[in-house]
Structure formats: structure tokens, C-alpha cells
Amino acid sequence: MKIGKLEIKDRLILAPMAEITDKPFRQMARKHNAALTFTQMISARGVVRSEFRTMRKIAFSKSELPIGVQILGCEPDCIGESVKEISKYKPTVIDLNAGCPVKNVTKLGFGAALLDKPQKLGKIVSAMKKNSNGIPVSVKMRLGNRKNNALETAKIIEGEGADFITLHPKLGTQSSEDKPDWTQIAELKSKLRIPVIGNGFVFTAEDAIKMREETNCDAVMVSRGAIGNPFIFSRFEQLVKNGNAPLPTVDEIYANTLEHVEKIKIEYGRNLSGLHNAKKHIIWYFKYLNGINWLIPNVLNARSCDELAEVLEKHFEKLKNDEYPQTDVEEIKRKFKDRILFWLLDKKD
Ligand SMILES: Cc1cc2nc3c(=O)[nH]c(=O)nc-3n(C[C@H](O)[C@H](O)[C@H](O)COP(=O)(O)O)c2cc1C
Numbered sequence: 624m625k626i627g628k629l630e631i632k633d634r635l636i637l638a639p640m641a642e643i644t645d646k647p648f649r650q651m652a653r654k655h656n657a658a659l660t661f662t663q664m665i666s667a668r669g670v671v672r673s674e675f676r677t678m679r680k681i682a683f684s685k686s687e688l689p690i691g692v693q694i695l696g697c698e699p700d701c702i703g704e705s706v707k708e709i710s711k712y713k714p715t716v717i718d719l720n721a722g723c724p725v726k727n728v729t730k731l732g733f734g735a736a737l738l739d740k741p742q743k744l745g746k747i748v749s750a751m752k753k754n755s756n757g758i759p760v761s762v763k764m765r766l767g768n769r770k771n772n773a774l775e776t777a778k779i780i781e782g783e784g785a786d787f788i789t790l791h792p793k794l795g796t797q798s799s800e801d802k803p804d805w806t807q808i809a810e811l812k813s814k815l816r817i818p819v820i821g822n823g824f825v826f827t828a829e830d831a832i833k834m835r836e837e838t839n840c841d842a843v844m845v846s847r848g849a850i851g852n853p854f855i856f857s858r859f860e861q862l863v864k865n866g867n868a869p870l871p872t873v874d875e876i877y878a879n880t881l882e883h884v885e886k887i888k889i890e891y892g893r894n895l896s897g898l899h900n901a902k903k904h905i906i907w908y909f910k911y912l913n914g915i916n917w918l919i920p921n922v923l924n925a926r927s928c929d930e931l932a933e934v935l936e937k938h939f940e941k942l943k944n945d946e947y948p949q950t951d952v953e954e955i956k957r958k959f960k961d962r963i964l965f966w967l968l969d970k971k972d
Contacts, residue, residue, distance in 0.1 A: 624787065624818040624820075624841035624842055626659070626689075626715060626716055626759050626761075626786060626787065627715060627716070627758070627759045627786075629658075629659065629689050629715055631658040631659065631841075631842050633859075633860060633863045633864075634656060634657065634658035634842075634856070634859065634860055635657060635658060635828075635831055635842070635843050635844070635845050635855065635856050635859045636657065636658050636659045636660075636661075636820060636842055636843065636844040636845070637649065637652040637657045637659070637660040637661060637844070637845060637849055637856075638661060638763075638789075638822060638844045638845060638846035638849075639661035639662060639663050639664055639691075639693040639718070639720070639763070640663060640846055640847075640850075641663040641664055642663065643663065643850065644660065644661060644662060644663050645663070645680075645890065645900075646682070646683065646684075646687070646886070646890050647883055647886035647887045647889075647890050647900075647904075648883075648904075649661075649662075649683075649687055649690065650687065650886055651853040651879065651882070651883050651886070652849060652853050652856055653686075653687060654853065654882075655853040655854060655855075655856040655857040656856050656857055656860060657849075657853075657856040658689070658842065659689045659690070659691060659715060659716070660687070660689075660690050660691070661690070661691040661692070661693050661718065662680055662681060662683070662690070662691070662692050662693055663680060663693065664693045664694070664695040664720045664723065664734075665677055665680050665681055665692060665693060665694055665695065666694075666695055666696065667694045667695060667696030667698075667701050667702045667704075667705035667706075668696060668701055668705075670694070670704075670705035670708050670709060671701055671704050671705050671708065673708075681709065681712065683712070683714070688714075688715060689715035689716075690714050690715055691714060691715055691716040691717070691718050691761070692709050692712075692714045692716075692717050692718070693717075693718040693719070693720055693763065694706070694709070694717065694718070694719060694720065695720045695723065695728065695733050695734065696733060696747075697731065697732040697733050697736070697737060697743070697747070699743070699746040699747045699749070699750040700750065702719070702747050702750055702751060703750030703751065703753060703754040704754070706750070706751045706754040706755050706760070707754040707755075707756070710754065710755050710756040710758050713758070714758065715758075715759070716758065716759045716760065716761055716786070717751060717755055717758055717759075717760050717761075718760070718761045718762065718763055718789075719737075719747060719748065719751060719760070719761070719762045719763070720733070720734050720763060721734065721735065721737040721738055721744060721762050721763060721764040721765070721776075722734060722735055722763050722764050722765045722791055722795075723735060724765070724768075724795040724796070724797075729768070729795065734795075735765055735768045735795030736768055736795070738764060738765060738766075738767045738768040738772065738776055738795065739767075739768045739769070741772065741775055741776040741779050742779065744762075744776060744779065744780065745779040745780065745782065745783045746783075748760065748762060748779075748780050748783035748784065748785050749783040749784065751785075752783060752784040752785070759786035759787070760784075760785055760786055761785055761786055761787045761788065761789065762780050762785055762788050762789070763788075763789040763791070763822070764776065764777070764780075764788060764789070764790060764791070765790075765791050765792070765793055765794060765795055766790075766792050766793060766794055766804075766807055767794055767795070768794065768795035768796070769794065769795065769796055770794070771794065771807075773790065773792075773807060773810075773811060774810070774811065774814055777790075777811055777814075777815055778814075778815070781815055781816065781817050785817060786817060786818075787817050787818040787819065787820060787841070788811070788815065788817060788818075788819055788820070789819075789820040789821075789822050789844055790807065790808050790811055790819060790820070790821060790822065791803060791822040791823045792804045792805060792806075792807035792808055792821075792823060793823065799960065799961065800960060800961055802824055803822075803823030803824050805821065805823070805824075805834060805837055805838050806837075806838075808821040808834070808838040808840050809837065809838040809839055809840075812838060812839050812840055812841070813839075818841035818842070819840050819841055820840060820841060820842045820843070820844050821834050821835075821838050821840035821842075821843050821844065822843070822844040822845075822846065823846075825843055825844075825845050825846075825848050826847065826848040826956075826960075827848065827855065827858075828855055828858035828859040828861075828862050828868060829862070830848065831843040831845065831848075831855070831859050832859070832862055832863070843859075847959070847960065850907050851904065851906075851907025851908040851909070851910055852907075852908075853879060853883075854870075854871045854875070854879075858870075873912065873939070873942050873943060876908055876909065876912070877935075877939045879908065880904070880905055880908040880909070880935065881935070883901075883904055883908070884901045884904070884905065884928075884931075884932075884935075887900050887901045887904065888901070888928060893927075893928045897928065898925070898926075898927065898928055898931065901928065901931060902922050902923060902925070902931065905918075905922050905931070905935060906918065906919055906922055909938065910955055910959060911950075911952050911955060911956070912942060912950070913942065913947035913948065913949060913950045914938060914941055914942055914946075914947035914950070915950055915955065916950070917938070917941070917947065918934070918938050921934045921937075921938075922934055922935075
């Protein structure tokens with residue numbers, strides 16, 4: 624598929640994820656050859672008011688291109704104005720969030736709540752198109768908020784000139800554990816003229832191949848599957864080309880973790896904000912390897928970036944020397960899907 628001048632073939636797209644797809648994360652995905660990355664969702668009102676915290680989330684460097692900026696809001700005028708402002712920075716695409724199911728978001732009429740009002744959503748897309756200065760616009764949507772009205776909504780979005788749609792085939796009322804219905808991606812793809820990107824429950828490069836085959840989608844967007852796993856992007860390309868792709872070695876995981884942490888320090892500094900950010904990513908990189916139960920408390924208790932580096936080095940050595948007992952990976956996979964990070968702190972288990 625093509626997004627403006629960008630050709631996306633046999634490569635994966637990184638999804639927008641709040642508090643996760645910041646610059647260091649996107650740079651790691653880019654290093655592993657993601658076709659396109661996204662900022663996290665950004666308040667349209669914050670852009671219009673030029674709020675510092677919002678504008679900082681948009682900041683991207685030229686070397687990060689191609690990149691998409693995702694906006695959140697519900698008023699066509701405000702969204703149109705924000706798109707005009709964002710277009711000055713020339714991202715590859717400007718995307719509208721019509722999928723976030725979080726209560727604090729939907730109660731304002733944002734995210735998945737937009738799917739209850741397809742006509743209004745159409746007006747938003749029209750305003751985006753008018754103000755984007757030729758930059759492609761897209762919508763990332765679910766099947767509906769409370770009921771499935773995906774086809775009706777998508778047709779309106781297409782009619783208003785959106786360049787593509789990303790579908791996460793679940794309702795707004797469904798939780799992160801509920802499996803998305805991939806057949807709905809195939810359904811939408813068969814009924815639209817514009818490209819359809821599939822999203823949902825792609826945790827490995829093999830899953831992405833399966834989604835592509837089963838749905839005929841134009842591209843696959845990865846979210847949780849890329850957390851602590853930028854290798855998913857390069858593995859997918861290798862799998863398509865060669866039919867096989869080795870899993871990353873412990874050395875590769877360690878080297879990429881160190882690189883990611885260095886980028887975090889550059890972005891946030893070696894202060895508390897850098898430290899906390901680094902902690903979660905370190906745990907994510909090693910979550911499916913032996914010794915994770917040793918790593919978690921030691922990482923969480925580290926009080927400086929230097930202490931963190933020592934913990935990491937020790938963990939790497941222990942892994943290399945095969946000092947840990949076997950971890951129940953399936954159990955960790957289940958918990959990670961359920962709660963991403965907070966399973967780490969779940970005392971019940
Ligand atoms: C921590 C987290 C933050 C997210 N933030 C956003 C966001 O800012 N914008 C958005 O459109 N979707 C967001 N999502 C949804 C994902 O992009 C994606 O649609 C969803 O996780 C399903 O894909 P997956 O099963 O591959 O994770 C977020 C998901 C997670 C787990």
C-alpha cells in the first residue's frame with residue numbers, strides 16, 4: 624500500500640501507544656525497520672492552545688520519518704485547526720483516534736465514543752482533509768463503541784476522503800483480554816476502496832503473517848507485540864523473505880536494551896523520569912526469559928541509572944551462565960496481555 628509517497632510492502636507498522644511510543648521507543652522500532660511509527664495520542668485542544676506538554680509529545684526529528692501523529696478530540700473545528708498546525712511539521716500521516724475505550728476519554732466524546740456518531744466522525748475527517756495541506760489523513764477505529772457499525776462508519780470515513788483506515792476489530796466495551804475478530808478486517812477490506820490496516824493480537828512476526836494471510840489486509844500494525852520486542856519488525860521482514868527468522872539471542876536482547884536505555888537518558892535525562900521510564904522497558908525486554916522474577920524487584924528497587932546498569936549487567940551474566948531456574952513463560956504471556964505492566968505489582972498472584 625502507499626501512504627502519500629511512502630510505499631509499505633512486507634513491513635510492519637508500529638501502533639500509537641500512550642506513554643510508550645515516545646521518541647526512544649520509535650527510534651528502536653525504526654532501527655529494526657518498522658515501515659511507519661506513530662506518536663501516542665495527542666490532544667487536539669492542547670495543540671490548538673500550543674500547550675507545552677502536548678507539543679513535546681509531537682516533537683520528532685527528521686531522522687524519525689516516516690512518522691504519523693495521532694490526535695484525540697471530537698470537535699471538527701478544533702480538530703481541523705490542530706491538523707493545520709501539525710501539518711507545518713510535515714509528518715507522513717495525521718491519524719484520528721476513534722478507538723480508545725478508556726472511560727476518561729469516552730466520557731468527553733473522544734476515542735471510541737466517536738463511533739456512536741458516524742456523521743459527526745465524517746465531519747471531523749472532512750475537516751482534517753481540508754486542513755492537512757496535502758498530508759494523508761487516516762482513522763484508527765474499532766468495530767463500534769457498543770454495537771458493530773464498522774462498515775457504515777468506514778464508508779463515511781472513506782467518502783470524506785480518508786487515505787486509509789486502521790481497524791482494531793473489537794467493540795469499545797471489550798477489554799484487552801477479549802480476542803479481536805480478524806474476520807471483520809477481511810470484511811472491511813473486501814468492501815472498501817481505500818487501504819485497510821489490521822491491528823490486534825499480533826504478538827509475534829508469525830502472528831502478523833497469519834493476519835495478513837487470513838484477512839488480506841494491506842498492512843499490519845503492531846502494538847503490545849512491539850513492547851520490549853523491536854525485533855518483531857526485522858523478524859517479520861526476514862520471515863517474508865526467507866520463510867524463517869531466528870529469535871533474538873540473549874546478547875542481542877541485552878545490547879538492544881542498553882541502546883534503548885541510552886536513548887531514554889538522552890530524551891529524559893538521568894533523573895527520576897528517565898529512571899522510571901528505563902525500568903519498565905528493561906523489564907519488558909527480558910519478560911519472557913528465565914530469571915524475570917529476580918530481575919523485577921531488583922530493577923524496581925534501583926535508585927539511580929548506575930544502579931540500574933549494575934542490575935542489568937548482573938542479570939545478563941546470570942542468564943549467560945544459565946544460573947536461573949526455568950520460567951513459566953505461558954503464565955507471564957497471559958499476565959502481560961492482561962495488564963502490560965501492572966502485573967508486576969500484582970501481589971495476589
Ligand atoms: C499501553 C497502551 C496504550 C495505548 N495507547 C493508544 C493510543 O494512544 N492511541 C491509539 O489509537 N491506541 C492506543 N492503544 C491501542 C493500541 O494501539 C492497539 O490498538 C491495541 O493495543 C490492540 O493491539 P494489540 O492487541 O496488538 O495490542 C494503546 C494500547 C496500549 C496497550
